[in-house]
Amino acid sequence: xxxxxxxxxxxxxxxxxxxxxxxxxxxxxxxxxxxxxxxxxxxxxxxxxxxxxxxxxxxxxxxxxxxxxxxxxxxxxxxxxxxxxxxxxxxxxxxxxxxxxxxxxxxxxxxxxxxxxxxxxxxxxxxxxxxxxxxxxxxxxxxxxxxxxxxxxxxxxxxxxxxxxxxxxxxxxxxxxxxxxxxxxxxxxxxxxxxxxxxxxxxxxxxxxxxxxxxxxxxxxxxxxxxxxxxxxxxxxxxxxxxxxxxxxxxxxxxxxxxxxxxxxxxxxxxxxxxxxxxxxxxxxxxxxxxxxxxxxxxxxxxxxxxxxxxxx
Numbered sequence: 001x002x003x004x005x006x007x008x009x010x011x012x013x014x015x016x017x018x019x020x021x022x023x024x025x026x027x028x029x030x031x032x033x034x035x036x037x038x039x040x041x042x043x044x045x046x047x048x049x050x051x052x053x054x055x056x057x058x059x060x061x062x063x064x065x066x067x068x069x070x071x072x073x074x075x076x077x078x079x080x081x082x083x084x085x086x087x088x089x090x091x092x093x094x095x096x097x098x099x100x101x102x103x104x105x106x107x108x109x110x111x112x113x114x115x116x117x118x119x120x121x122x123x124x125x126x127x128x129x130x131x132x133x134x135x136x137x138x139x140x141x142x143x144x145x146x147x148x149x150x151x152x153x154x155x156x157x158x159x160x161x162x163x164x165x166x167x168x169x170x171x172x173x174x175x176x177x178x179x180x181x182x183x184x185x186x187x188x189x190x191x192x193x194x195x196x197x198x199x200x201x202x203x204x205x206x207x208x209x210x211x212x213x214x215x216x217x218x219x220x221x222x223x224x225x226x227x228x229x230x231x232x233x234x235x236x237x238x239x240x241x242x243x244x245x246x247x248x249x250x251x252x253x254x255x256x257x258x259x260x261x262x263x264x265x266x267x268x269x270x271x272x273x274x275x276x277x278x279x280x281x282x283x284x285x286x287x288x289x290x291x292x293x294x295x296x297x298x299x300x301x302x303x304x305x306x307x308x309x310x311x312x313x
Contacts, residue, residue, distance in 0.1 A: 008062070011152060014143040015059035018155050021136045022052035025129050032125045041122050043099040043189040044129070044162070044169055047196060050095040051158045054088040058151040081151040081247035085207035088154055092200035099193040103186040119177045126170035133159045133166065148248040148284065150210065154203050161199040165192040216243040216250060220282060224252060227277045234259050234270055236294035252278060253288040260293045267291045 026048040033041035061084035140156035143149070172188035175181070215221065221243055228238055241254040256274070258267050268291070275287040 010143055011062040011147050011149055012059065014140055014152060015055065015062050015155070018055035018136055018140055018159065019052065019059055021132055022048055022055050022159075025132060026052055028125050029129065032121050036119065036122050038122055038173070041126070041169060041173075043103065043192050044126070044166060046095050046099055047162055047165060047192065048129075050088075050091050051155075051162055053091055054158050055155055057084045057087055058155040060084070061151040062149060079211065079246045081149060082207045082210040084151045085154040085203055086211065088158065089200045089204035089207060092158070092196055092203070096193040096196040096200065099189055099196070103189040103193065107183060107186045119173050123170060123173045123177070126166045126173065129166040130163050130170065133163045137163060150206065150247060154207070157199055157203065161195055165195050168192060168195075210245050210247070213244040216245060216252075216282075220250075223281050224254075224278055227281060228254075228256070228274060230277075231270060231274065234262060234266075240290075248284055250282055250285040252282075252285055253290070255290045255292060257292055257294050262293075 026045060029041055029045035029048055032038075033045050061081045064080045137156045137159035140152050140159065144153035144156055168191055169188055172184050176184050221241065224241065224243070228235065236257040236259060238254050238256050242252070244251050256271060258270065262270070271289040271291055274289060278287050279285050
């Protein structure tokens with residue numbers, strides 16, 4: 001998927017699906033959770049509420065990040081997706097803290113207030129939530145991988161976590177119906193909160209990496225080096241390779257030391273070929289190459305010079 005307009009349309013459509021599904025599940029969990037007095041189901045409702053906020057943020061982020069560069073944002077708007085991921089992670093941390101607090105209060109109160117006679121409705125809602133969120137998270141992850149959208153991937157992980165926690169609550173409610181131990185409700189809610197905390201940590205960590213311009217993964221930088229080395233007959237060496245990511249966009253710049261025998265036009269064509277091949281290998285990559293002549297005086301040049309070997313910075 002290389003057409004930017006098509007990519008942005010698909011991202012927006014998928015983000016809207018997440019908003020719609022979370023809205024429905026939030027309403028169902030709130031109604032049933034309040035009816036049963038189940039802190040586990042209400043904790044899942046809080047989780048779905050946070051997922052809904054996250055889905056809205058993701059939808060807004062993919063809309064804004066898809067806008068082309070403008071006079072005020074020369075490098076585009078990709079970091080809005082990273083920022084949305086960080087905000088989502090912070091919201092999840094708050095939600096997890098609230099869930100743990102309410103669960104502890106419930107345990108201290110002995111787990112009273114659970115309408116055991118209505119457990120069937122809670123079991124049904126948790127089962128339905130798991131199925132819907134599995135489908136929507138799979139769809140989000142598929143589009144996120146295809147478009148390299150951290151906003152959609154973050155939303156997908158939110159929902160995937162919700163699948164597991166919903167299954168946990170589902171299992172716990174079944175256990176309560178079989179054993180009559182209502183304290184299991186609060187224990188399950190705490191377990192749910194711990195899953196949420198782990199998801200929030202991973203999400204914040206990844207978003208911060210992109211916001212502080214961490215380099216691209218080693219395998220992607222190795223691919224760039226391999227492309228350059230394919231043109232070794234006219235290149236003495238290269239150095240100052242720098243990479244970073246901004247949402248779905250990559251940025252690469254480097255210094256290319258070419259044979260002194262090359263004309264300006266030949267060096268320019270070589271740089272253009274390298275830029276095109278790097279973009280083909282890593283879509284949505286902006287490449288800047290600074291060309292400089294080799295300062296060694298040799299009769300031949302090729303396969304990366306051993307006379308003028310400059311350590312890469």
